Amino acid sequence: MLSDTPPPEPFRRHARRLRRDRAATGFAGHDFLRAAMLDGIDERLAAVKRPMRDLLDLGCFDGAFTPPPGARVARLDAGFGFARAAQGIQADEDRIPFADASFDGVISAGVLDQVNDVPGALALVxxxxxxxxxxxxxxxxxxSLPVLRSVLMEAEAPRAVARIHPQIDVRSAGxxxxxxxxxxxxxDIETLSVRYSSLGRLIEDLRGMAAxxxxxxxxxxxxxxxxxAAEAFAARADADGRVTERFQVIFLTGWAPDPSQPKPARRGSGKTSLADALRVPGMPQD
Structure with a gap:
């Protein structure tokens, strides 16, 4: 018999709201990761030629995203402190409260890895x-965070527990x-490497970015x-006394369907055979 009880959510929603509130006042001192994400988003948005009148900043943090000239932006964040500071609304990303077809664009930087229902959030987008x-x-x-994962497992061996969030790979993201x-x-994916003098500084950054x-x-x-864990981290330091930690940033691009968009070629409609495609110019053919 099928149960009507939904599966347990991996992340604690209430704890996430509280941690975002705690991070809100000092976020500017730890915003390097989201700043790098916004730089990548700005580059991709600048290549779009169609006008953007209404945008949604989904997971807005401190509202640092700047819309293109002439565009309006609505902001949403799971934390009350961030939402209030950015003059947005408080809501979870997988519970978007806006009406259908409200926006020409949605941007989201640095939050989808903490959302309980990522497929649901993207469906709402x-x-x-x-x-x-x-x-x-x-x-x-x-x-991401391979050094942190390693030192925590080493420190808790042989009974290590999961302390790093499950992470989406680039193929699964597509x-x-x-x-x-x-x-x-x-x-697509880009790597951001950051050098730390101690485990404490890394944890300070993660707390400061609500991560x-x-x-x-x-x-x-x-x-x-x-x-x-701190000892294991220090043992990995280079000659300068620093440890390099890595963040893998996945960038996502997708469009809402529209008849004007290019369609993939119909199967079997190609004019060139595979045999012709594999021939090398200047080489004798059988």
């Missing part, structure tokens, strides 16, 4: 976009765009475990 509307997103992807009904999907562990049923770190 598709719903609030007008035909031929653009989605530009960026999130922390698979392969699949999620298609699953949401967005067309012309593109997912610490939100997984359910994770026991708190003990002082002894944290001390062992």
């Amino acid at each position: 598709r719903r609030v976009l007008r035909p031929d509307g653009l989605f530009l997103g960026a999130l922390v992807g698979a392969g 699949d999620l765009l298609m699953r949401a009904g967005l067309t012309l999907p593109v997912a 610490t562990n939100l997984l359910r049923d994770t026991p708190p770190l003990t002082r002894s475990t944290l001390a062992r």
Whole structure:
């Protein structure tokens, strides 16, 4: 017999709101990751020639995203402090409260890796976009924070627990765009490397950007475990006494369907055979 009870959500929504509120006042001192994401989004948005009248900043943090000239921007954040500072509304990204076809574009930088229902959030993005509307997103992807993951596992061995969020890889990110009904999907990845003098400085940055562990049923770190992790981190330092940590940033691009968009060629409509395509100019043919 099928159960009507939904599966448990991986992230604690209430804890996420509180941590975003705690991070809001000092976020400017730890905003380098989102700033890099917004730079990438700005570059991609600048290449779009169609006008953008209405935009949604989904997960707005401090409202640093600047819309193109003449465009209006609505802002949404799960944290009350960020939403208030950016003159936006407070809501979760997988519970977007806007009406269908409200926006020409939606941008989202630095939050989708903390959303309980990422497919649902992208489906809602598709719903609030007008035909031929653009989605530009960026999130922390698979392969991020390898040093932190390693030292925590080492410090808690042989009974290590999951303390790093599950991470979406670039192929899965592209699949999620298609699953949401967005067309012309593109997912690409860029690496951001940051050098730290201590584990404490890394954790300080993660707290400052509201990016610490939100997984359910994770026991708190003990002082002894944290001390062992700090020692393991220091042991990985280079000659300058610093450890390089890595963030893999996945950029997402997708469009709401519209008849004007280019269509893939019909299967079997090509004019060139595979045999012709494989021939090398100047070489004798059989």
